[in-house]
Amino acid sequence: MAQIKTNLQYGVTGSLQTGSIAGDAIDGTKIADDAINSEHLAAGGIDTAHIADDQVTLAKMASGTDGNVITYDASGNPAVVAVGTSGHFLKSQGAGSVPVFAAAGGDNTPSFLAYRNSTQAVASATNTIMVFNTEAYDGDSAYDTTNGRFTVPSGEGGKYFFTAQYVMSGMGDGTKNSIALWKNGSAYTSPYFDYDSNSPTASTALYNRIIGILTLSAADYVQVNMYQNTGGSINTHASQNHFGGYKLIGI
Amino acid sequence: MSSLSNKIIVYLDRTPDFQKDVILQDDGDGVVYIKEWNVDEAQPTDEQLNAFESEADAVEALNQVYANRKAEYPTIEELVVALYDTDDKSAIETKRAEVKAKYPK
Numbered sequence: 001m002a003q004i005k006t007n008l009q010y011g012v013t014g015s016l017q018t019g020s021i022a023g024d025a026i027d028g029t030k031i032a033d034d035a036i037n038s039e040h041l042a043a044g045g046i047d048t049a050h051i052a053d054d055q056v057t058l059a060k061m062a063s064g065t066d067g068n069v070i071t072y073d074a075s076g077n078p079a080v081v082a083v084g085t086s087g088h089f090l091k092s093q094g095a096g097s098v099p100v101f102a103a104a105g106g107d108n109t110p111s112f113l114a115y116r117n118s119t120q121a122v123a124s125a126t127n128t129i130m131v132f133n134t135e136a137y138d139g140d141s142a143y144d145t146t147n148g149r150f151t152v153p154s155g156e157g158g159k160y161f162f163t164a165q166y167v168m169s170g171m172g173d174g175t176k177n178s179i180a181l182w183k184n185g186s187a188y189t190s191p192y193f194d195y196d197s198n199s200p201t202a203s204t205a206l207y208n209r210i211i212g213i214l215t216l217s218a219a220d221y222v223q224v225n226m227y228q229n230t231g232g233s234i235n236t237h238a239s240q241n242h243f244g245g246y247k248l249i250g251i
Numbered sequence: 252m253s254s255l256s257n258k259i260i261v262y263l264d265r266t267p268d269f270q271k272d273v274i275l276q277d278d279g280d281g282v283v284y285i286k287e288w289n290v291d292e293a294q295p296t297d298e299q300l301n302a303f304e305s306e307a308d309a310v311e312a313l314n315q316v317y318a319n320r321k322a323e324y325p326t327i328e329e330l331v332v333a334l335y336d337t338d339d340k341s342a343i344e345t346k347r348a349e350v351k352a353k354y355p356k
Binding site: 124171 | 256
């Protein structure tokens with residue numbers, strides 16, 4: 001006992017044992033500045049309260065993928081939004097879903113434009129589908145040059161804008177000539193897209209035009225219908241005609 | 252070959268409303284068929300309609316005569332002028348007669 005007392009009193013190097021130090025007895029004044037390394041800290045031992053505000057700089061964050069964006073997932077945990085396609089924008093998917101990069105507002109497709117490069121006979125008093133047999137463009141292959149149908153591709157339902165025109169002459173004065181947009185083999189009646197005209201003279205070329213906005217579902221098809229009531233068959237002109245359309249966005 | 256609409260006109264012995272009573276359809280392939288038959292008379296068979304071929308041809312030809320004559324008759328403006336000029340009136344009558352002779356019934 002006399003030897004131990006002597007060592008503590010006189011500070012013999014290496015003589016102090018751990019068991020000789022009382023619990024919670026070593027305070028900050030007994031630890032040198034900048035002396036504690038991470039090896040002396042328990043893994044995960046630093047809680048939020050021991051990080052001062054405004055102290056986590058960008059340099060202290062782990063490296064990531066160029067272009068990624070940090071967000072939170074449905075569980076509230078940090079998550080990454082993967083880098084998107086050039087020109088895309090960050091798009092919310094609503095509560096509970098991580099945002100994504102996506103095109104701004106979509107585009108006006110499907111779209112198509114077709115025309116006819118030959119005459120087509122229209123029998124009197126007969127609803128006649130005009131077959132525009134040549135395509136100017138048809139990005140989704142939705143228009144069929146054999147039957148004049150534009151068919152809405154799978155997943156592309158919505159509102160579509162259409163325009164069409166054909167020319168006919170050689171009709172008697174006062175006879176009727178019309179053009180209409182048909183949906184699934186019948187006149188589109190809600191609202192009705194039909195334009196009637198009466199020939200003022202037999203030599204007058206009648207330009208029949210129609211535009212319309214139709215609400216369509218996938219697999220619905222749209223055609224252009226012609227009608228005349230001269231009593232005989234009349235040919236359309238082989239040019240100056242078209243049938244085109246595109247999907248509207250944002251409505 | 253006469254149109255289906257003219258055969259139906261002959262069959263019914265009247266002109267139906269072809270946008271309501273009898274609706275004919277051509278799907279773009281040149282084949283005309285009856286899509287809807289909404290009149291009291293029984294819908295005719297193809298054989299029955301074909302039996303009216305010659306009569307329907309006559310109707311169609313007559314329609315063509317009327318259309319041709321209308322296209323070449325003097326205009327309303329020419330007729331108005333002729334009311335005030337004997338020579339013009341004579342010319343109008345001559346022109347009308349020529350058109351009728353050109354497209355006889």
